Amino acid sequence: MFTFGNKIRLQLFGQSHSPSMGAVLDGFPSGIAIDQEKLAAFMERRAPGRDEFSTKRREADRVEFVSGVANRSDGTGDTANENAVMLTTGAPICMVIHNEDTRSGDYDRLRFIPRPSHADYPAFARFGEARDHRGGGEFSGRLTAPLCAAGFLCLEVLRQKGVEIGAHISSVGPCEDDRFDPLAPQLHIPKEKPFPVLNDEQGANMQEIIRAARASADSIGGSIECAITGVPAGAGGTSFGSLEGLLSLAMFAIPAVKGVEFGSGFAGTQMRGSENNDPYRVDGDRIVTSSNHAGGILGGLATGMPILFRVAVKPTASIGREQDSVSLPEKRNVSLQIVGRHDPCIVQRAVPVVEAAAAVAMLDILL
Amino acid sequence: MFTFGNKIRLQLFGQSHSPSMGAVLDGFPSGIAIDQEKLAAFMERRAPGRDEFSTKRREADRVEFVSGVANRSDGTGDTANENAVMLTTGAPICMVIHNEDTRSGDYDRLRFIPRPSHADYPAFARFGEARDHRGGGEFSGRLTAPLCAAGFLCLEVLRQKGVEIGAHISSVGPCEDDRFDPLAPQLHIPKEKPFPVLNDEQGANMQEIIRAARASADSIGGSIECAITGVPAGAGGTSFGSLEGLLSLAMFAIPAVKGVEFGSGFAGTQMRGSENNDPYRVDGDRIVTSSNHAGGILGGLATGMPILFRVAVKPTASIGREQDSVSLPEKRNVSLQIVGRHDPCIVQRAVPVVEAAAAVAMLDILL
Amino acid sequence: MFTFGNKIRLQLFGQSHSPSMGAVLDGFPSGIAIDQEKLAAFMERRAPGRDEFSTKRREADRVEFVSGVANRSDGTGDTANENAVMLTTGAPICMVIHNEDTRSGDYDRLRFIPRPSHADYPAFARFGEARDHRGGGEFSGRLTAPLCAAGFLCLEVLRQKGVEIGAHISSVGPCEDDRFDPLAPQLHIPKEKPFPVLNDEQGANMQEIIRAARASADSIGGSIECAITGVPAGAGGTSFGSLEGLLSLAMFAIPAVKGVEFGSGFAGTQMRGSENNDPYRVDGDRIVTSSNHAGGILGGLATGMPILFRVAVKPTASIGREQDSVSLPEKRNVSLQIVGRHDPCIVQRAVPVVEAAAAVAMLDILL
């Protein structure tokens, strides 16, 4: 299902080559002002065709509001005036993004030959011949555009509650960025950069790794670290409603994400309790911890310290090299070479998507 | 919330020191026979006080059926006859496990002094003084006992559908077990062992590591690998309903789990696409992949290959060493030494819990 | 929330005067052919401005498919060719209907003066000044247009499962139509009529009642009977998941519905058990009941007999007469006269909406 949330409901729709894609956000608070310039800037961080590493597909990714907002500057509700202040009304907000630069013909020969490590084969097994194979259909990374639009709106409300979210590339291949300060993450540093890292030297190395992969008609994976500040102690949920569980559910909706870890995560499994435990101390009026191996979450609930997690992004499945596949109707082995426009690495473009998905989950938890 | 599922609903209840704990399983199929001996053997794999490494708390962890089952051997439905065949009736199944060996007094001094890296502090922030602090209350690992009972029932139904689930310790501290064969995981090897590993030599090393931690009044973390076979291609869900997302939601309900990765997971982020992609080939009547870096999941849907994932288990938070904490009512720094009965490592006991949680998630998906 | 369903998810969006309204249907089966002419005919049954009794607002109510369908006649998936066969793909289906004949100016003076028995006042209390007051915003009966489009798709799948749904006006004011034969409801008779009743003589009387209401600048209520055939015995759900409960949840999403009764309903409260009970008998291979006071539902589950229910539709709240109201910002009593285009009776237009809402609920139950 392309739906998320309990108190708010997000519904995504669209396919890579459908006329449009979009998102409906239901249960969203009324009276929230939408700054369309800031929204466009947020969308731009994810948009394709913007740098040397991303697919050559060019999409404006302009977000059009179909419902749930009204122009309040003149009291009429008319949204035609582009300079007007747009406010959410409390009704479901439908946002639409048009798909313009589609080349469906590229995919005709792939209709029955699943691309390795894409969703093509299980999608065929589930939906049969009627499924939309063009560009990966509804499994395409294109669907993260409306997710970003929805996430941007959620980020606005969270900001009003004192909650901020930021992410950065934490690794590309074997090359690692610095980590956020776990007690005071520097959320805004990566946001202002075209290649969102903390340490630009490592960023340059990462870009070399991506160029090398591209030069070999190959791709490379990486990871993203995300931090959330301002979540009050005790927020979240227990057991099957844990912060870890709900954030993971949102993260795994991002194509190519294959792992999630909180705080010290997998590295923490090699630690002793005396190293991994976070001692408490009083800091003025607040209870804080001296370290943050818990990633700001204990028992599924926020500790009041920054929430920290990392997601694993697999190497882009679409590569230019010849690969083994099968022709589905006749069950015959074939050799496949994917042509078309692909990213040698999607980690940098996934950074705002991780922020957006985290924002949707956190707003649902904190409303 | 202590509830999980859409088609089935699991509801856990109980606290570490409440008279009983339990689980209600609603929407469960009727006519499933429950073998109480096999259930007891499954519970025994998780039960405390069974080996040198686990807490000295002794609990029989006998599962009592309160509703949803009936003795069908004599047609009356009476369940008093212990030798009778017990069948599920289609009504919600309530199972109860008694807490017997509680020493609540041990916890009185901890009521307002949160133990580092336990849920004590966020739980206090959320629920206030009324919360049940004894033994960690509802955040205790004790709650995994009713989860196991529910998981056992789900495993029975899955088995009838051709789906099998198995897990093993994949690491303790820096010491790693072999991995499952990703194309044909050896599910049954670890199940028959008191210390569930594939490679007994590594198992012996792990036990040394645990003994060393205990000798230092400390604890150690580890990881668990789980495999699920027999899931048909196309099963699962897309986007926010992905197999990865739903399995993660279930995993993070297990106390101490801090990370989940599928297939090549975080290691895959260092690979190139040409290494990480799983080529297809025809195998008789089936479409298979030659490798399984995807962990049996693409686009949230099953590929038909074994589902493989690993969870990170943090070192037990309760350690015998002195730690820094705070006294909550007065917001004052204090030093804390935890007495009581604790496991230096819980990874081995968490193995059947991972199987149980995976079974609940998979039955909800496959019903 | 404008969302419904568990196995499928319906999400409505739009306001009376937003540029468009629509519906997203997620989890819908793939490979279902959509006959656009039949869809247009179904929409026409609800559309405004079609007869002497409905609002003069003219809307084409053409359903545009944004996602989730593909043209399969030429294998490309392109939906531009209007003559092509359109199949659902398994992706979320987004349908959009444009609002064309809006006269928002009519509503400017109503922004702070709630119309009696409309949602204006509670909506203002909930969403504040930012809400979209024009034409009732998201509370408008206009939103039943996308509900009909979604219901039409569900009806197609239900038909393939042998389930049929039909409704008719069962009363307007005090004038009652005949009832469906409870053992074999005549579903198709009312569908072919512009004024959907079983008994045309009563239909003529009802139309006189509506004309009289309109002549007095007033409105009139009525009721609708709906029948569902082909539901297998045992389908549905128990307790909080009963067929009655889920159908009611869907019915109360239709503006102006204020009551739902199943089978003998409120009339049955005056009966004795010996009258109201439905005796069983064997009919060939089937178990049937000789009467159907249960309306085809016992214990929340289908009996295998036709499901029968009736909904109460209140008189249209918009009337031309002067009414007492208040000016909200200053909390001052005012007199209000509503101008604009309104239906003296909406019961006839609500008949396909009841069928559509029932179809959505039944598909969610029977998938």
Add this chain to the structure above:
Amino acid sequence: MFTFGNKIRLQLFGQSHSPSMGAVLDGFPSGIAIDQEKLAAFMERRAPGRDEFSTKRREADRVEFVSGVANRSDGTGDTANENAVMLTTGAPICMVIHNEDTRSGDYDRLRFIPRPSHADYPAFARFGEARDHRGGGEFSGRLTAPLCAAGFLCLEVLRQKGVEIGAHISSVGPCEDDRFDPLAPQLHIPKEKPFPVLNDEQGANMQEIIRAARASADSIGGSIECAITGVPAGAGGTSFGSLEGLLSLAMFAIPAVKGVEFGSGFAGTQMRGSENNDPYRVDGDRIVTSSNHAGGILGGLATGMPILFRVAVKPTASIGREQDSVSLPEKRNVSLQIVGRHDPCIVQRAVPVVEAAAAVAMLDILL
């Protein structure tokens, strides 16, 4: 499913003849004191065997708390001391009620002969021979005992929010009680009476009607009116989340309920808009309506006026007269005479159940 709610989750379990029945209430606020005497008094209003009209089955219906509460008077959390103040802890609250006076033998001959207008036949179609047929299994009215226990707890929290709920018998057969004052319902009058009506003269007539039904080995139906005061304007939900829809979902979980109407309901369908509309006026600081045909709900949201609804309760299906049925395995017509202990009318016992179910729904909405 025996589960309800979004913000809270109620899970019922048990069958008429299982050792115990119960309820788990998850997501319930912490720190709520439970007055066990008031709880017992509330349970007593529903309990069987208390007056001349109810089944002779005697059950103490004592509510035992298994989890989620702690004795806070001595700081230890121990609940053994019966005089202690019991507080909710924030953990799931499991309450158990024992079934004591079961006579399962009475039901042996009914295992394959469905009682007309009971759930026996559809339950058999759904769950097969494994279902628990004794006393109606999980479809029994007995399950309303744990629903009452859960509702009592919800009523306590609602009271702290200024929300009160009360119900009374509004009819038995053709005999009607007075209606609540729709602007100021007299909630407390019926609560203090063994036969909960507003007008005792009509109450005496109703009792005559019940005695007459019993004398003819028959039963009689009736209706219940319920009012909810103190709900703030704007509370509730739109479309598929309407107050009407959610209250109905809860009401139809009560066995024998076959209809729900809000405000003027079905009677309102005979009115003109000018009669049924509720004019607004200013009353001091508040906006009120002069009449309340809307039953306190417009657009699914509360108007701030009392919420009013009525439920139809069918005549008890179990009657002493001979009825036609079938023997299921052989599909043969048979004649059936039900022996055992049954209520000639259950309307009076259902009054607190309606209050309890309404309380669960309202707490879920208002938390």
